[in-house]
Amino acid sequence: MDKFNTLEILRSSAHNSSIFHLCINRPAVRNALSMDFFSEFPRALAALDQNPDVRVVVLSGAGGHFCSGIDLSTLNSTITGPQSGTSADRGRTGERLRRDIKSLQDAVTAIERCRKPVIAAVEGACIGGGIDIITTCDLRYCTEDAFFSVKEVDLGITADLGTLQRLPAIVGYGNAMELALTARRFSGVEAKEIGLVSRVFASKREMDEGVRIVAEGIASKSPLAVIGTKAILLRTRDLNVEQGLDYVATWNSSMLLSDDITEAISAAKQKRKPVFAKL
Structure with a gap:
C-alpha cells in the first residue's frame, strides 16, 4: 500500500480479514480536508478497489472527529488559484475555477467508483465536506456524540461536492432543504430519525x-x-423502473454465470459457510 500524508489504511486485526479501514488522519485540525487529501483519497480508494484481499472498506476519522469540513486554506486556494491576478479575463478565471471544483467533486465521487462497499463510521464532528463524503458512502453509522452540519451557506458558498445532489435521496427533499439553508447543527439521534445514518x-x-x-x-x-x-x-437511481430492470437484466446475463451461485447453493445444502474466490 502507498503511504499517505492525510490518510491511513489498516487491515482489520482479525486473521486474513477482508475488512480494511481507511482513516482520515489529520486529527490536529479535526480532519479538515486539505489539497493533499483530495489527491490522495481517490488513489487510496482505487488501491483498495483493486486489492483482491479487500471486500469491505470502513471509513472513519482519527482523533475523535470524522471531518470538520474543507480546510479554509484549501478553499481559499481553490477560489484564488495559483496564478490569481495574472489575468483580468473573467471567463478564463471562471473556467479554471470550474475545473478545480470538478476535480474536488471527482475525489469524493471516488467512493462510488470503488466497487467494494464503503461504510462510514462517524464520531464527533461531520461538517460541510464531511457530509459530502458520508452521503457518497453505501452505509452510515454514528455515535451518540456525533454532530452534523451542512455548513456551506455559513461560509458564503453553495455546497458543490455532492451533498445537494445526494442528501435529498437519503433524508427527503424537505429535510435536505431545511438542513442546507439553515446550516444548523444536528445530533446523531436526529441523523437516525431522518435516515442519514442506519x-x-x-x-x-x-x-x-x-x-x-x-x-x-x-x-x-x-x-x-x-x-x-x-x-x-x-x-x-437515475433511471425509471423499466430502464433499471433492463440494466440489471444485462448485468446478470454475464454475472450470473459464476461459481459463486454453485458455491452458495452447495453451502446452504451442506449447512456450512460458503467460501468464495477473491475478486
Whole structure:
C-alpha cells in the first residue's frame, strides 16, 4: 500500500480479514480536508478497489472527529488559484475555477467508483465536506456524540461536492432543504430519525464492534453479488423502473454465470459457510 500524508489504511486485526479501514488522519485540525487529501483519497480508494484481499472498506476519522469540513486554506486556494491576478479575463478565471471544483467533486465521487462497499463510521464532528463524503458512502453509522452540519451557506458558498445532489435521496427533499439553508447543527439521534445514518451507538467502542459485525456479514457474501448490488443501486437511481430492470437484466446475463451461485447453493445444502474466490 502507498503511504499517505492525510490518510491511513489498516487491515482489520482479525486473521486474513477482508475488512480494511481507511482513516482520515489529520486529527490536529479535526480532519479538515486539505489539497493533499483530495489527491490522495481517490488513489487510496482505487488501491483498495483493486486489492483482491479487500471486500469491505470502513471509513472513519482519527482523533475523535470524522471531518470538520474543507480546510479554509484549501478553499481559499481553490477560489484564488495559483496564478490569481495574472489575468483580468473573467471567463478564463471562471473556467479554471470550474475545473478545480470538478476535480474536488471527482475525489469524493471516488467512493462510488470503488466497487467494494464503503461504510462510514462517524464520531464527533461531520461538517460541510464531511457530509459530502458520508452521503457518497453505501452505509452510515454514528455515535451518540456525533454532530452534523451542512455548513456551506455559513461560509458564503453553495455546497458543490455532492451533498445537494445526494442528501435529498437519503433524508427527503424537505429535510435536505431545511438542513442546507439553515446550516444548523444536528445530533446523531436526529441523523437516525431522518435516515442519514442506519444506527446510533452509545460509544466508539460499541460502534466499532457493530460496524465490524455488519462488515463481516457483507464480506462473507458472494463478492460478485455484493459489487453487483452496489453498482445496480447506484446506476438505477437515475433511471425509471423499466430502464433499471433492463440494466440489471444485462448485468446478470454475464454475472450470473459464476461459481459463486454453485458455491452458495452447495453451502446452504451442506449447512456450512460458503467460501468464495477473491475478486
